[in-house]
Amino acid sequence: RKEVEQDPGPFNVPEGATVAFNCTYSNSASQSFFWYRQDCRKEPKLLMSVYSSGNEDGRFTAQLNRASQYISLLIRDSKLSDSATYLCVVLTDSWGKLQFGAGTQVVVTP
Amino acid sequence: SAVISQKPSRDICQRGTSLTIQCQVDSQVTMMFWYRQQPGQSLTLIATANQGSEATYESGFVIDKFPISRPNLTFSTLTVSNMSPEDSSIYLCSVHRGETQYFGPGTRLLVL
Numbered sequence: 279r280k281e282v283e284q285d286p287g288p289f290n291v292p293e294g295a296t297v298a299f300n301c302t303y304s305n306s307a308s309q310s311f312f313w314y315r316q317d318c319r320k321e322p323k324l325l326m327s328v329y330s331s332g333n334e335d336g337r338f339t340a341q342l343n344r345a346s347q348y349i350s351l352l353i354r355d356s357k358l359s360d361s362a363t364y365l366c367v368v369l370t371d372s373w374g375k376l377q378f379g380a381g382t383q384v385v386v387t388p
Numbered sequence: 389s390a391v392i393s394q395k396p397s398r399d400i401c402q403r404g405t406s407l408t409i410q411c412q413v414d415s416q417v418t419m420m421f422w423y424r425q426q427p428g429q430s431l432t433l434i435a436t437a438n439q440g441s442e443a444t445y446e447s448g449f450v451i452d453k454f455p456i457s458r459p460n461l462t463f464s465t466l467t468v469s470n471m472s473p474e475d476s477s478i479y480l481c482s483v484h485r486g487e488t489q490y491f492g493p494g495t496r497l498l499v500l
Contacts, residue, residue: 310487312489319496320493320494321480321491321492321493321494322431322491323491324488324489324490327487365430367489375433375436376433378430378431378432379430380430381430
C-alpha cells in the first residue's frame with residue numbers, strides 16, 4: 279500500500295464551479311501536511327499547509343482529519359488558471375522526509 | 389523563499405553513459421534532497437545530501453548508481469551512472485526552508 283494515496287482524476291470542472299478531492303495517508307505518526315501544485319513540465323510549488331483546525335486561503339480550503347487519516351482540498355469559484363496537478367505531501371518524520379502522493383489532476387474548462 | 393537552479397535543464401543521453409546534474413542554492417542549507425519524478429508518477433526521494441558526510445540513500449537507490457557530491461553548503465551534484473532507458477525521468481533538487489520544501493526547476497533526462 280502506498281503511504282500517500284490520491285485519486286489521479288482528472289477532475290473536469292466548469293469555470294466557476296467548486297471541486298474537492300481527498301488524500302489518504304497510512305502513517306498515523308505523520309506530523310505535517312501540505313498541498314503542492316505542479317503545472318505541466320514545471321516543478322512543484324507549495325499551495326498551502328494543512329492545519330488541524332482546517333485553513334482557508336482565498337478560494338482554497340484545506341481540511342485535516344487525523345482520525346480517518348485524510349486531508350482534503352476544496353477549490354471554490356474555479357479559474358482556468360487552477361488547472362494543474364495537486365500533490366498531497368506528508369511530512370513523516372522530524373528529519374524532514376516527505377512522502378508525495380501521485381497527484382490529482384484538475385482541468386478547469388470554460 | 390529559496391532560489392534553486394539546476395544544470396542542465398534537459399539532456400538526451402545514450403544508454404551506458406553517465407550524466408552529472410548540478411544544483412545551486414541561493415543561500416546555505418544543511419540538507420539538500422534529490423528527487424526523481426518518472427513520467428506520470430509523483431516524486432520519489434533518491435537521497436539526502438549533507439555537507440561533509442556521505443549522502444543517505446533511500447530504499448531502492450544506491451551510491452554506485454547515483455553518486456552524490458556536496459562540496460559546500462550551497463551546491464550539490466547528482467550523477468546518474470551507466471544510464472538505461474528506465475532512468476528517463478525528471479530529477480529535482482530540493483531544500484527545506486521554514487515550513488516549505490522548495491524545488492529546483494528540474495532536469496529532464498531522456499535515455500535512448
